[in-house]
Each structure stands twice: as C-alpha cells, then as structure tokens.
Amino acid sequence: MYNIFLTVHSYLRWVVLILALVAIVKGLIGLSSKSKFVEGDRKVGLFFMISCHTQLLIGLILYVFLSPITQSAFQDFGAAMKNSSLRFYAVEHILVNVLAVILVTIGHSKNKKGISSASKHKNAVIFYGLGLVLILSRIPWDRLF
Incomplete structure (x- = not known):
C-alpha cells in the first residue's frame, strides 16, 4: 500500500508542476496583453488547485499512516530534528x-470574486507563483519517480 501511494504521489507532482506553469504563464500573458480573464484561465487555476489538494491528501495519508520515514521520526522527534533527511x-x-496549497487556494478564491481581469491575472501570477516556488523548494528531487 505504501509503495502505491508513494508512486502516485511521485507522479502526481508532474501534473501539479505542469498545471502551475500553465496557470502562471497564462497569468503573465493576460497581464502583459491586458486581456480578459476568461473561463479557460479560471479552469486552469481550478485544476491546479484541485491537483494540489489531491497531492496534499495523498501526502497526508503517507505522512500520518503509511510512511516508515515519518513513523521513525515520530518515535523520537528530538533525534529526527538532528537528522536532516528525517527532518525534511x-x-x-x-x-x-x-x-503552498494554502497560497494556491487563496489565489483561486480571490479570483472568484468580481474584480477586474487585470487583478485576477495578477493574483494568479503572485499566488500561484509563490505556491510553485514553495513546492519546488521542498520536492525531494532525488526521488524523481
């Protein structure tokens, strides 16, 4: 069960990253061209947020119930904090x-309100961009698949 969840979690990261890039690029293009925030822009942000929430749910299941790494860390949390791999x-x-998921959710929520298209594109770039930076900073790149 652990290996199945870990594999799904590892592959889903690519979906999250691709959707993040698409949403941010669409936001940048919308800002620079001063175009309307259209249904396609909203849907990309929605799918990005859904993929983040799905990834978070799978990660939480791994974290709390399945991962031998976190189970080991929970047994002696003080010692885990001294071990950089366990602390990670x-x-x-x-x-x-x-x-990161909170930032993405805030960005999507702000864009549901009746604000200008420019503000919506700006929200997408800022909140999705910050979320992406945080996600990229904590991906274990040594485990690509």
Whole structure:
C-alpha cells in the first residue's frame, strides 16, 4: 500500500508542476496583453488547485499512516530534528507544501470574486507563483519517480 501511494504521489507532482506553469504563464500573458480573464484561465487555476489538494491528501495519508520515514521520526522527534533527511520529511516537506496549497487556494478564491481581469491575472501570477516556488523548494528531487 505504501509503495502505491508513494508512486502516485511521485507522479502526481508532474501534473501539479505542469498545471502551475500553465496557470502562471497564462497569468503573465493576460497581464502583459491586458486581456480578459476568461473561463479557460479560471479552469486552469481550478485544476491546479484541485491537483494540489489531491497531492496534499495523498501526502497526508503517507505522512500520518503509511510512511516508515515519518513513523521513525515520530518515535523520537528530538533525534529526527538532528537528522536532516528525517527532518525534511517530518517537518519541512509537509509544512512548506501545506503553505503552498494554502497560497494556491487563496489565489483561486480571490479570483472568484468580481474584480477586474487585470487583478485576477495578477493574483494568479503572485499566488500561484509563490505556491510553485514553495513546492519546488521542498520536492525531494532525488526521488524523481
């Protein structure tokens, strides 16, 4: 079960990253061309947010129930904080990615309000961009698949 969830979590990261890039690029293009924030822009942001939430849910299941790494860290949290690899998975990876998902969700929520198209594109660039930076900073790149 652990390997299945870990594999899904590893492959889903690529969906998240691709959707993030598409949403941010669409936002940048919309800002620079002063175009309307259209349904396609909204849907890309929505799919990005959904993929982030799905990734977070799978990650939380791994974190709390399945991962031998976090189970080991929970047994002696003080010792885990002294081990950079255990600390990464027990604290840094989860905390920073939860913050990233919150930023993406805020960006999407702000864009549901009746604000100008320019503000919506700006929200997408800022909130999705910050979320992407945080996500990229905490991906374990040594485990690509």
